[in-house]
Amino acid sequence: VRNPPPKMESGMDSWSTSTIEGVRAAGYRGGAAQRAVVELLAREDCCLTAQEIFDSLRADGRKVSLASVYRTLELLSELSYVQRVDIGGASARFERAALEDHHHHLVCTDCGRVDAFSDEQLERAIHGVASKVGYDVGTHEVVLHGACADCAA
Amino acid sequence: VRNPPPKMESGMDSWSTSTIEGVRAAGYRGGAAQRAVVELLAREDCCLTAQEIFDSLRADGRKVSLASVYRTLELLSELSYVQRVDIGGASARFERAALEDHHHHLVCTDCGRVDAFSDEQLERAIHGVASKVGYDVGTHEVVLHGACADCAA
DNA sequence: GTCAGTGCAAAGCTTTTGCAGCGCG
DNA sequence: CGCGCTGCAAAAGCTTTGCACTGAC
Numbered sequence: 355v356r357n358p359p360p361k362m363e364s365g366m367d368s369w370s371t372s373t374i375e376g377v378r379a380a381g382y383r384g385g386a387a388q389r390a391v392v393e394l395l396a397r398e399d400c401c402l403t404a405q406e407i408f409d410s411l412r413a414d415g416r417k418v419s420l421a422s423v424y425r426t427l428e429l430l431s432e433l434s435y436v437q438r439v440d441i442g443g444a445s446a447r448f449e450r451a452a453l454e455d456h457h458h459h460l461v462c463t464d465c466g467r468v469d470a471f472s473d474e475q476l477e478r479a480i481h482g483v484a485s486k487v488g489y490d491v492g493t494h495e496v497v498l499h500g501a502c503a504d505c506a507a
Numbered sequence: 508v509r510n511p512p513p514k515m516e517s518g519m520d521s522w523s524t525s526t527i528e529g530v531r532a533a534g535y536r537g538g539a540a541q542r543a544v545v546e547l548l549a550r551e552d553c554c555l556t557a558q559e560i561f562d563s564l565r566a567d568g569r570k571v572s573l574a575s576v577y578r579t580l581e582l583l584s585e586l587s588y589v590q591r592v593d594i595g596g597a598s599a600r601f602e603r604a605a606l607e608d609h610h611h612h613l614v615c616t617d618c619g620r621v622d623a624f625s626d627e628q629l630e631r632a633i634h635g636v637a638s639k640v641g642y643d644v645g646t647h648e649v650v651l652h653g654a655c656a657d658c659a660a
Numbered sequence: 661g662t663c664a665g666t667g668c669a670a671a672g673c674t675t676t677t678g679c680a681g682c683g684c685g
Numbered sequence: 686c687g688c689g690c691t692g693c694a695a696a697a698g699c700t701t702t703g704c705a706c707t708g709a710c
Contacts, residue, residue: 491653
């Protein structure tokens with residue numbers, strides 16, 4: 355959120371268009387608010403709260419309601435275009451579920467800052483576990499809590 | 508919660524007593540409600556919501572208030588005797604932070620059931636990552652979402 | 661026209677806080 | 686007896702829902 359990884363232009367637009375199309379294919383008509391949320395999430399590289407999405411859209415002059423933001427996030431989560439991320443704290447966060455740019459989160463215990471990281475070996479370990487537990491595992495989430503570089507100093 | 512791993516008698520009492528002592532050492536007097544919550548958490552093997560703790564204590568005839576449950580959980584989390592677990596859903600969950608019996612969680616997307624699992628290789632991968640990211644990592648949390656054996660059928 | 665989508669406001673939940681009284685050291 | 690602990694009730698978030706209206710097909 356506050357420390358986005360380097361922009362990755364490729365894949366975003368395809369996420370945006372395939373999401374719009376997928377929503378339509380699922381039998382929904384899609385409106386202005388949905389489009390605005392999808393376009394914003396396409397630009398963002400890390401998880402945002404519903405309120406942050408709302409504020410950001412308002413700042414851009416888009417007249418969406420907070421209720422529509424929540425309804426859109428629920429719909430997109432349902433269709434697996436968006437992943438809900440629970441990193442603790444009062445509110446849930448959301449980010450696009452991208453196959454490329456798969457990552458997890460670091461949360462600073464002190465200042466609340468959120469960073470992203472990714473690790474190939476960690477992914478392998480998770481897939482190894484997923485095949486052993488009795489669940490048909492779909493998504494996974496790893497959250498590391500600790501002091502960020504600034505706060506540790 | 509609904510599918511507790513086999514009871515592990517060893518370590519629980521020591522957690523209970525060292526928690527009580529630690530709270531006292533930190534300058535708190537400890538009251539009846541705190542004791543009741545600690546004793547309950549010592550018996551439980553997986554994460555519970557504040558409401559579940561409250562209901563369970565009431566069912567046992569302990570007259571604690573929900574506010575005291577929250578206040579105790581906040582205190583114990585602060586002192587690292589309890590770990591807060593965010594597995595999605597409306598409310599946060601809490602369990603004792605035990606060095607033995609370290610585990611993570613599986614959440615059924617369908618029925619909401621919660622199971623525990625542990626994996627040595629996953630832990631190694633996490634510690635490997637923790638040493639590379641710029642954070643001074645304290646705790647970590649892994650949540651796998653998917654269909655449990657019953658719901659997958 | 662029909663029916664999903666939207667905004668607003670109200671309701672619902674979880675969690676926190678204010679305050680008076682109780683109780684351990 | 687002081688100060689933390691507790692219960693109760695009220696308040697404060699976050700999220701969902703009801704409803705009338707708009708807008709896409």
